[in-house]
Amino acid sequence: MAHSLYCSIPKKPISSIVISSPHIIFNSVHKFVPPVTPSLFPCRYCTWSSVSSSVAETDEHYRQSPRLVAKEYADLNLADKFTEDVGNLRIRQHVNPLRRALMIPAEAPNWKEVFGDATLPLMVDIGSGSGRFLMWLAKRNSSSMNYLGLEIRPKLVTRAEYWVNELGLKNVHFISTNAMVSFQRLVSTYPGPLMLVSILCPDPHFKKKHHKRRVVQKPLVDSIVNNLAHGGQVFIQSDVLDVALDMRDYFDAVPDKLVHVDSVDPSLPCDGDGWVLNNPMGIRTEREIHAEFEGCKIYRRVYKKVQH
Numbered sequence: 341m342a343h344s345l346y347c348s349i350p351k352k353p354i355s356s357i358v359i360s361s362p363h364i365i366f367n368s369v370h371k372f373v374p375p376v377t378p379s380l381f382p383c384r385y386c387t388w389s390s391v392s393s394s395v396a397e398t399d400e401h402y403r404q405s406p407r408l409v410a411k412e413y414a415d416l417n418l419a420d421k422f423t424e425d426v427g428n429l430r431i432r433q434h435v436n437p438l439r440r441a442l443m444i445p446a447e448a449p450n451w452k453e454v455f456g457d458a459t460l461p462l463m464v465d466i467g468s469g470s471g472r473f474l475m476w477l478a479k480r481n482s483s484s485m486n487y488l489g490l491e492i493r494p495k496l497v498t499r500a501e502y503w504v505n506e507l508g509l510k511n512v513h514f515i516s517t518n519a520m521v522s523f524q525r526l527v528s529t530y531p532g533p534l535m536l537v538s539i540l541c542p543d544p545h546f547k548k549k550h551h552k553r554r555v556v557q558k559p560l561v562d563s564i565v566n567n568l569a570h571g572g573q574v575f576i577q578s579d580v581l582d583v584a585l586d587m588r589d590y591f592d593a594v595p596d597k598l599v600h601v602d603s604v605d606p607s608l609p610c611d612g613d614g615w616v617l618n619n620p621m622g623i624r625t626e627r628e629i630h631a632e633f634e635g636c637k638i639y640r641r642v643y644k645k646v647q648h
């Protein structure tokens with residue numbers, strides 16, 4: 341979603357986390373709670389191309405957002421090598437995941453070939469976008485966790501893999517696929533425990549008749565819950581309340597297997613409506629940076645698996 345904005349308040353990055361053990365998935369220090377002003381309207385979902393160039397101030401505003409992304413991910417030092425070597429990346433704004441061509445499940449890779457140690461605990465990010473978020477985590481937790489990004493837009497995966505190679509990371513891999521149809525096959529073949537699944541700012545598909553295109557549907561939720569190791573966690577978030585509520589309903593619907601984290605971990609405080617106040621990962625996703633820059637609240641939930 342590098343070219344899109346939904347909704348801004350500049351904020352300081354939350355302190356870094358280190359995943360030091362498979363049992364400690366989030367080990368964050370919450371030093372900063374952003375002052376979020378609730379917006380009267382759902383967050384804007386605008387594109388770079390739709391932004392009028394006639395208003396210089398607005399233009400400047402939209403230029404700020406990618407700069408903030410670059411700043412937040414400065415540690416990765418990715419520069420513009422991909423553009424120099426391969427050229428500019430032109431990607432479609434939205435994809436219909438129910439297109440027949442996208443309903444073919446991906447083959448599981450040979451995990452021993454894609455990860456340095458395929459027995460490490462696994463985090464899967466569904467809709468990984470540019471992949472910077474997972475690369476940042478992978479760099480910090482290079483010997484304790486593997487990271488798998490599932491992304492429906494192939495060009496984003498091509499670039500992410502280019503960056504992974506450039507960074508020399510052996511614990512992060514991206515697969516171009518529709519997570520709705522491939523998640524089960526992929527994770528069920530992974531040799532290690534599935535410890536964390538994230539679905540962060542999924543495409544909103546606003547129109548009611550398009551809600552079936554939203555990535556979080558019952559079969560995917562069942563598959564996540566069934567494959568998650570005991571103590572494993574699910575992290576969901578959206579800057580669109582309707583999307584967050586939709587996801588929440590699905591994950592709240594399995595209370596015998598998933599508990600919301602505020603009932604077991606007081607270090608992740610929630611607001612009065614049960615939304616986790618701070619991003620527990622220590623780094624914001626790109627969409628999250630754009631949305632907060634636009635003044636949107638991020639609606640988060642974190643669940644923990646309590647039963648096999």
Ligand SMILES: C[S@@+](CC[C@H](N)C(=O)[O-])C[C@H]1O[C@@H](n2cnc3c(N)ncnc32)[C@H](O)[C@@H]1O
Pocket residue numbers: 341435437466467468469470490491492493496517518519520539540541542543555625626627628
């Ligand atoms: C709004 S972007 C968010 C990207 C990233 N998670 C973030 O927060 O910055 C949603 C991403 O999900 C991808 N996506 C949408 N439907 C998908 C699906 N069914 N399977 C895998 N990826 C999907 C889109 O291509 C897009 O990159």
